[in-house]
Amino acid sequence: MNNKLYTLFFFLVVMFTASIVQAAQPIKVGALFAVTGPASFLGEPERNAAQMVVDEINRAGGIKGRPVKLIIYDTQGDATRAVQAATRLIRQDKVTAIIGPSTTGDTMAIIPLVEKARIPLVSCAAGIKITEPVKSWVFKTAQNDSLAVTKIYEHLQKRKINKVAILTVSDSFGSSGREQLKFNASRYRIQVISDDTYGPKDTDMTPQLTKIRNSGAQALICWGTNPGPAIIARNVKQLGISLPVYMSHGVSSKKFIELAGDASEGITLPSGRVLVADLLPSSDTQKKSLLSFISTYQKHFKKEGDHFGGHAWDAMMLVKSAIERGGDSPSAIRSQLEKTRNFAGIGGVFTFTPNDHSGLAKDAFVLVKVKGKDWTLVR
Amino acid sequence: MSHMKKEMIKFLLFTAAVIITPLFFSGGYLMNVLVFVGINTMLAIALNLLLGFAGQISLGHAAFFGLGSYISGVLTATHGFDPWLAMLIAAIATFLMAFLLGFPILKLKGHYLAMATLGFGIIVYISLNETVGLTGGPSGLSGIPNLQISSLLFDNDVKNFYLIWTFALVTILLSTNLANSRIGRALRAIHDSEIAARVMGVNASFLKVQIFALSALISAVAGSLYAHTMTFISPASFGFNFSVELVTMVVIGGLGSIYGSLLGAALLTLLPEFLRTFQDYDIIVYGLLLIVMTMFMPGGLVRGIPGLFGALLPKRMEGGGENA
């Protein structure tokens, strides 16, 4: 009896020490975000969200009792810097997985590196090239732009609109949207009759819009990130153009309504569910994650969490869940990531398979509309 | 003659230093940064030939770098050319383009030349962005193959280091010889007073165009090397900001000094790595460093560092310092 107690006690002590020793060994995860530079609208919320997730994980006792150390480098949205930073994460910091980068360009630049070093990468960029064709070590959390385009085109079809004008920003976000808009149009019997772009730093888009007004288009689709679309919304109002205006998920935040003011009224766009989390039915599988993300983000940064931050939240949580299931070696993380099923994140419900490393279906987007200076759900 | 000898010794010492560098850094991430130092050294020296020797400003040199990169990248990734052949085509095409552009553009002086080169840079940048079918547009061009010599594929940092530094060393050697040749003296004459140089029988405008084209050629080769090292390129790396960064490398390093350009390129490439500890503040520190360095070392690092040492060292050392 006594002997047994001693054995148990001894056993517990050993377990405890072992866990302490293990706790001193943090799991190192690398992160690359375009925190400064032209893509900082992506990088900053992503950096915030990733750091927030890691802080919360560590506060709750880490992953399997081991703390997570997140090493974040700024890529400035520049491919050269992204490569240097990724090399540093792999060689010097010896991370076990990398989340980010924020932009498709940065991601494409470091893919050869992570493939060769055999480190799992969960990108937060949207470009379709990232996961098509499938690369064994590369995953992504941001929804494909084609999903957003599909959402808009389905709505247009319902409204019997078949001639559209597109106005896209001439950076990688806009050019990817433009490509998908043109590529998918014929499937919905839609004709792109006016195809214009504007520069990311342009301050007046009335010339393009004047041209569009005279093109005979029945709807305007604008693809960009703040502040361009807000300027466009105001210019549309100034010119008295009464076409229905659609925009991209690039401006799905309260910030857009703040910038565009009255001009935002009636604009429709595809968005991740995060924007309208409180409007979702409680049966929605993502609702719990969404509300927790929003309230935690609000608590940490006194700001509203947007779906860009959500990409990093998803990336980090996917890595966490992979480590919980299969250990912290890069190859274990990779194979567990690939086995992720029905993971309800911020961007959607993820199911990775060996043939699909982007993991989201079309229902990752909902259509939202500005009404009374707030977002409402279009059903 | 003895001057040339001194230059040769300097060059050989530096070559030796380059050869042994991977012994200290191989496996570390700094090896990767040093690869880019090599590329930027070539670019800075190319620009210095124009800026420091011929006294002609260019705020659009990233365009030649970008043209080299993209010609090489498109020919290999899209059309399956051999990388070496692509590099050669890129170099020749960029050289010819610069040569033709040089005649009208180098008639301009001072800030008008600055504006024209800046405009050229922006036109190239926009074209790279807009010709989506050819270049892949703003999302970039991927799948560019590495360079290869028979079975030796340049696919890691150490191999790329030796490859790129071989080119960088050749650039240094060529430029040193050029600077000390008759052409170099004629260039310096143009720099000091173009009218005087003309009077002395220097065909100033043709010489300027030649240097402009040579400078573009070196930049294009650096661009090809960059494309084949990175295997991915996007227009964002070839914008106005990078043109300005190149000018900064040359001026911070020391106008008209080959090894100054090397120092400038090394400093500005390594600096962001050291500034990472400042995180978001790095932009402020960077701006401040530019101001302070230019204020206190107006002649650039290459003249400024010895100057600083001179100020720090005790007085009695100064006399003996001459021969050191």
Place this chain on the structure above:
Amino acid sequence: MDIGSLAANGFSWYMMQHQSAQGDSTSALTLSSVKAVSMNFSHQIVQYLLSGFSTGAIYSLIGLGFAIIYNSTGIINFAQGEFVMLGGMLTYFFLTVAGIPLFASIILSVIIATATGVIFERLAIRPLRNATPLSLVIITIGGSIFIRGIAMLVWGKDTHAIPMFSGTEPLFLAGATILPQHLWIFGITILIIVINKLYFYYSISGKAMRACSYNRNAASLVGIDVRRMVLFSFAISSAMGSVAGMIAAPLTMTSYDVGVMLGLKGFCAAIIGGMSSGIGTVLGGLILGVLESLGAGLLSSGYKDAIAFIILLLILFIRPRGIFRKAETERV
């Protein structure tokens, strides 16, 4: 779009009218497009011109800042765009964050931006009187990065909106629509140009500055305090830049990094105008604005900046010292 769309555009309104006359559908959407189509080609051109003039006016003010500093110091001040940014961001800060009335916010913003310009000159430019022009360019680039960094730190990376000075109801003018803010832009730009002209031609210090720009040594020989004039030029330029920033911001919105592009455009305006601190640069700015807007509307929106720069290059090749520069005034 390709170049061919130039011709296509001219006829598009006709085509559209023809199309809608067929009355293919009765939906509200088609009705709205009929209304849109009723604007004809000449109205379109007026709209392009007005858009071009309003952006061009901003470029002019920034360009004048470049020219004034260049003429008194020989420096191309690449930090000029940052004062435009400061104008917008400071106005945003006082108006929206601190809740100070518009007029007071504007005065405060101009004062602070001007003070920043003066401090910049005292700390970074004046100590280097003998530096090469290139070193000075690098210093102004450093200063620009520094000011931008501070702004990013203080106000964050977000874009901010400023309310229009007087309402958002569009006005109709010769078939085109503009906003009351455009009138503010035109009015204030003209006012500044007039004041600028009066200052340089009728005040003692203005005349002294002109003297400096012709010949600094001679000016100092006749007792002009050249250093003071340099300081003045920085003060005037930063004040002008900040005003440009604040009158444009209600239309264009503002963020810590708007200065780079606007600065380049202003530089371009000054070059077309031959670096004159008067009407040449103003015309240069307007030409640039109109070229961009016509380029975007008639040729290709993607290449519009390239079109503007190609024309700039051609202008420089034909007239290497700008369009509006008299041949004899060479300043070395």
